[in-house]
Amino acid sequence: MQQHTQWQTRWPERISYGLSDAADNLVFQVMTTYLLFFYTDVYGLTAGDVALLFVIARICDVIESPLIGIMIDHTHSRFGKSRPFFLWYALPYVVFAVLTFVTPPVGYGGKLAWAYVTYLGLGFLYTTVNLPITSVLPTLSENDQELTLLGVIRQFFGSSVQIIVAVFTLPLVAFFGQGNEQRGFLGTISLFAVISLALILNTFFQIRERFTQPEIAHQPLRKVLSAARHNTPWIVLSLVIFCFWLVTAIKNQTTVYYFKYVLNNQNLVSWANSFTFTSLIGVVSIMLIAGRWGNKRTMGTGMLIALAGQLLLAGGVYTRWLPLLFTAIAVNSIGQGMIVGLVSIMIADTIRYGIVVLGVQAEGIFASANDLGVNLGLGLGGLVTGGLLGLAGYVANHAQNAATLRMIDLNYVWIPLGLYLVMIGLLHFYDEQKLYAAIKSRV
Numbered sequence: 001m002q003q004h005t006q007w008q009t010r011w012p013e014r015i016s017y018g019l020s021d022a023a024d025n026l027v028f029q030v031m032t033t034y035l036l037f038f039y040t041d042v043y044g045l046t047a048g049d050v051a052l053l054f055v056i057a058r059i060c061d062v063i064e065s066p067l068i069g070i071m072i073d074h075t076h077s078r079f080g081k082s083r084p085f086f087l088w089y090a091l092p093y094v095v096f097a098v099l100t101f102v103t104p105p106v107g108y109g110g111k112l113a114w115a116y117v118t119y120l121g122l123g124f125l126y127t128t129v130n131l132p133i134t135s136v137l138p139t140l141s142e143n144d145q146e147l148t149l150l151g152v153i154r155q156f157f158g159s160s161v162q163i164i165v166a167v168f169t170l171p172l173v174a175f176f177g178q179g180n181e182q183r184g185f186l187g188t189i190s191l192f193a194v195i196s197l198a199l200i201l202n203t204f205f206q207i208r209e210r211f212t213q214p215e216i217a218h219q220p221l222r223k224v225l226s227a228a229r230h231n232t233p234w235i236v237l238s239l240v241i242f243c244f245w246l247v248t249a250i251k252n253q254t255t256v257y258y259f260k261y262v263l264n265n266q267n268l269v270s271w272a273n274s275f276t277f278t279s280l281i282g283v284v285s286i287m288l289i290a291g292r293w294g295n296k297r298t299m300g301t302g303m304l305i306a307l308a309g310q311l312l313l314a315g316g317v318y319t320r321w322l323p324l325l326f327t328a329i330a331v332n333s334i335g336q337g338m339i340v341g342l343v344s345i346m347i348a349d350t351i352r353y354g355i356v357v358l359g360v361q362a363e364g365i366f367a368s369a370n371d372l373g374v375n376l377g378l379g380l381g382g383l384v385t386g387g388l389l390g391l392a393g394y395v396a397n398h399a400q401n402a403a404t405l406r407m408i409d410l411n412y413v414w415i416p417l418g419l420y421l422v423m424i425g426l427l428h429f430y431d432e433q434k435l436y437a438a439i440k441s442r443v
Contacts, residue, residue, distance in 0.1 A: 008141065008143065008146055009140055009141055009146060009150065012206055013140075013206050013207050013208070014149070014150060014153050015153065016202055016203050016205075016206030016207055017133075017136075017137075017140065017150055017153065017154060017203060017206075017207050018150075018153035018154045018156060018157040018158075019157055019199045019202060019203060020086070020129075020133045020154070020199065020200060020203035021130075021133055021154045021155065021157055021158035021161075022157040022158055022160065022161040022199060023129075023195070023196040023197075023198075023199030023200045023203070024126065024129060024130045024133070024158075024196070024200075025158050025161040025162055025165065026161055026165065026192040026193075026195055026196045026199075027093070027094070027097040027122075027126070027189070027192055027193060027196055028126060028130070029161065029162045029165035029166065030165055030169055030188070030189055030192065031097075031100070031122070031126075031378075032248070032249060032252050032253070032378055033165065033166055033169070033252045033253065033255070033256075033273075034169055034170075034185075034256065035100075035119075035382075036050060036054075036253045036382050036385060036386055037253070037256045037257070038101065038185055039053075039115065040386075040394075040396045041181075041396045041397055042103075042181045042182055042185060043103055043111065043115070043182070044103075044108070044111065045108075045111065045112060045115065046390065047386045047387075047389045047390035047394050047396075048386070048387070048390040049112060050382070050386045051382065051383050051386035051387040051390060053112075053115060053116060053119060054379045054380075054382035054383045054386065055379070055380075055383050056116075056120070057119060057120055057123050057375075057379050058375065058376050058379030058380055058383070060120055060123065060124070061123060061127075061372060061375035061376055061379060062372070062376070064123070064124050064127055064375075065127055065131065065368040065369075065371045065372035065375060066365060066368050066372070068085075068127050068128055068131050068364070068368065068371075069131060069135070069362075069364035069365040069366075069367060069368030070221060070364060070365060071364065072085065072131065072132060072135050072363070072364030072367075073224070073362050073363070073364035073365055079204075079209075080136075080139070080208075080209030081135070081136075081139075081209065081363070081364065082132035082135045082136035082139070082209065082363065082364070083132065083136060083204060083207060083208075083209055084204075085128055085129060085131075085132040086129060086132060086200050086201065086203050086204035087201070087204045088128075089125055089128035089129050090129060090196075090197055090200040090201055090204075091197060092125050092128075093122075093125040093126065093128065093129050093196075093200070094193035094194070094196050094197045095193075096118060096121045096122040096125050097122055097189055097192075097193045097196070098186070098189055098190050098193050099118045099121075099122075100115075100118040100119055100122050100189070101185045101186050101188075101189045102114070102118070102186060103182045103186075123375060123379075126375075127371045127375065129200055130371055130374070131364070131367055131368055131370070131371045132367075133154065133344070134344050134347055134348075134367035134370045134371070135351075135363040135364050135366075135367035135368075136207065136209060136363075137150060137151065137154075137344055137345075137347075137348045138211065138348040138351045138352055138355075138363060139209040139210060139211050139363065140207065140208070140209070140210060140211075141210070141211070142211050145291070147345060147348050148286070148287065148290060148291075148345055149287065151286075151341065151342070151344045151345035151348070152283055152284070152286050152287050152341055152345075154344060155283045155337070155340055155341035155343075155344070156280060156283050156284065156341075158340075159279045159280055159283055159337055159340070159341075160280065162276065162279070163273070163274070163276050163277050163279070163280075165192070166252075166270075166273030166274075166276060167270050167273050167274045168270070169188055170266075170269060170270055171270060172184070172187070172188040172191070173185050173187075173188050175187075176188055176191075223360060224360055224362040224365050225365075227354055227358040227359070227360040227362065228354075228362075228365060228366070230358060231350055231353060231354055231358060231366070232429075232431070233346075233349070233350045233353060233430055233431065233432075233435045234347075234350035234353070234354070234366055234369060236426060236427070236429045236430045237343075237346055237347065237350060237369070237430060238369035238372070238373060239426050240299075240423055240426050240427055240430070241343055241369060241370055241373030241374070241377070242372075242373040242376055242377050243377070243419050243422055243423045243426065244339055244340065244343075244373070244377065244423060245373055245374045245376070245377025245378055245381070246376075246377035246378075246380055246381050246384075246419060247377075247381075247415075247416045247419040247420065247423075248336070248377065248378075248381070249377055249378040249379075249380070249381020249382060249385075250381040250384055250385055250411050250412075250415055250416055250419075251411075251412065251416050252381075253381060253382060253385045253411075254385055254408060254411040254412040255269060255272060255273065255412070256269050257385075257389070257408050257411075258317070258408050258409075258412050259272065261399075261400045261404070261405065261408060262317075262320075262405055262408055262409070263320065268322075271326070272325070272326065272329055275326045275327075275329040275330040275333065276329060276330075276333040276336075277333070278330040278331070278333045278334045278337070279333040279334065279336050279337030279340075280337060281334050281337065282302060282305070282333070282334040282335060282336065282337025282338035282339075282341065283337040283338070283340075283341040285298075285334075285337075285338060286298060286338060286341045286342060286345075289301075290342070290345075294432055295342050295345060295346050295349070295432060296346075296427065296430050296432040298338060298342060299338065299339055299342045299346070299427060300424065300427050301335075301338060302334075302335040302336070302337070302338025302339040302342070303335060303339060303420060303423050303424050303427065304335070304424070305331065305332075305334050305335030305338065306332050306334075306335025306336050306339065306420055307335070307417070307420040307421070307424070308331060308332075308335070309328050309329070309330070309331035309332025309333070309334070309335060310328070310332055310413070310416055310417045310420055311328075311417070312324060312327060312328035312331055312332075313325065313328035313329065313332060313412075313413060314413045314414075314417070315328070316328045317409060317412060317413050318409075339423075343370060344370065346430075347366065347367060347369065347370055349435060349436075349439075350366055350435070351363045351366045351367065352439060353435055353438065353439060354366055356438075356439050357438045357439065384411065384415065385411050388407045388410065388411060389404060389407055389408070389411075391407075392404040392406070392407040394407075
């Protein structure tokens with residue numbers, strides 16, 4: 001692997017880069033884990049209408065992520081290509097986050113229209129502040145170990161906030177709402193939005209883009225798309241990212257339904273989510289083993305650990321034995337941390353491959369695979385969860401019929417299990433040795 005010693009980032013910049021993901025996740029994880037529940041049980045929409053909303057949002061994402069990638073690649077600014085997006089879009093992003101959890105005093109049709117406008121707007125603005133986190137990484141350093149360190153720091157903070165949001169959201173809703181969940185969710189997201197704004201702006205002021213090649217930095221779209229078609233590692237990794245976020249969305253969104261309607265104890269949700277802290281073990285382990293094993297093998301190990309945790313989860317779900325259930329969540333989360341912690345690092349490798357081998361510096365387009373995978377995975381996950389619940393006859397805040405309870409088990413256990421197997425199969429086609437050999441041969 002190529003090594004450079006120049007331009008090592010310093011700790012204030014490293015921490016600020018990592019906090020950018022924490023900032024986005026303060027809002028993103030509320031949306032991922034609780035928005036479906038908010039829409040059905042608090043806001044008052046039917047599961048079928050929410051599923052349709054998520055489908056339309058994902059269709060928009062197919063356009064939005066590459067569009068924002070193109071916007072980054074064609075940005076000419078004294079701040080660079082990716083960095084100014086943190087400044088331009090931080091405030092609109094958090095404003096729409098708050099508006100998404102506002103319940104307007106109108107009829108059902110008006111509320112549905114409000115949900116469309118705010119959720120679609122939030123999805124677009126999330127991409128404008130999240131995609132640059134990935135696209136800016138290969139411009140911060142050319143040192144492989146430095147890029148790995150930055151990727152791990154990013155995911156450490158991102159995963160930490162995921163855990164904080166998963167554990168403390170419902171208690172904060174109860175605190176701010178005092179029995180009114182609409183007011184509680186609005187107060188919680190407002191708190192998270194203020195913190196998110198401060199952290200995103202801090203990232204803008206602290207990081208610097210250093211490594212760009214002006215002669216290939218603004219290529220015609222036709223040439224970029226041609227290069228993308230020949231960037232096989234990027235294509236494979238894009239499919240892995242999509243499957244990862246699909247499984248994450250389905251599991252996260254089903255958790256609250258499982259504990260509320262199957263175990264009849266919604267208070268256990270925060271306890272269950274607290275065991276996801278072990279994802280930090282997975283993230284930190286990347287620094288210990290990726291250098292010896294390589295990124296692909298390390299990610300594959302994470303997939304196997306996540307699969308083992310999912311198998312344990314099946315036992316916990318069907319025995320309803322909480323110690324086994326919580327242990328399964330902890331094991332699965334270790335694997336999840338290893339997978340997601342490597343995503344931005346491996347995306348950076350495919351961007352370098354595009355620059356060195358294919359002659360195109362298009363970090364915006366290539367990084368858009370991450371956000372497209374996130375958005376598509378989350379949205380289709382919402383479609384799967386909401387759509388299947390709707391088909392089974394789900395009725396919010398009532399005892400559920402047997403078909404709905406079986407559908408909850410399907411979403412929580414068996415669909416994720418199948419997706420982990422698909423991810424393992426896809427990763428087989430990621431030829432890491434060929435990628436690094438091609439980069440070395442051109443340097």
